[in-house]
Amino acid sequence: MSEYKYINDITVGMKVSNSHLITDEKIRAFATISEDYNPIHLDEEYAKNSKFGRRIAHGAMITSFxxxxxxxxxxxxxxxxxxxxxxxxxxxxxxDTVFVEIEVMDIDVDRKRVYFLTSCYVNEICVLNGKAEIYISRVNN
Structure with a gap:
């Protein structure tokens, strides 16, 4: 675990990343926690007849990274x-191994907010992206 950063220690362009192997066990655990039992995630026979042809991970599971x-x-x-x-x-x-990356795109010290670009890749192909807003209570005077 990283040490908590003060908002004044954060700069635009800072990035951190991680990767996660998606497994049947993780998908089933997420289904239990989220109570999302959609068969596209859990039932191979059902998923074979979908446009994807096989089971997919929950989108919310991927964004939780x-x-x-x-x-x-x-x-x-x-x-x-x-x-x-x-x-x-x-x-x-x-x-699939999902490469997860967050990058600081803007900082509002007065509001104690940091804005991030959020992206996930599988085999260098973007599978999802977006933006996040994070509140940071500590300011280094």
Whole structure:
């Protein structure tokens, strides 16, 4: 876990990333936590007849990886996730490795807000992107 950063220590262009292997176990665990039991995520026979031809991961599961980066890396513990916009571009499948990246795009010190670009890639292809707003309570005087 990274040390909490003061808002004045953050600069436009800062980035952090991580990667996650998507597994059947993770999808089933997310279904249990979220109570989203859509068969497109859980039932191979159902998914074979979908436009994807196989099971896909929950979109919300993939976006949750951003929360982990905000909470543990940039800005770190104590930061508050205010908003997220997301555009889903491609499905994520079991055994895909998702590369997750957040990048500081703007800072409003007076409002104690940091704005991020949020992106996920599988094999260097963007599967989703968006923007996030994070509240940071600590200012280094």
């Amino acid at each position: 951003f929360s982990a980066l905000f909470a543990t890396n940039l800005p770190g513990p104590g930061s508050i996730y205010v908003s997220q916009t997301t555009q889903f571009k491609k499905p994520v499948f079991i055994n």
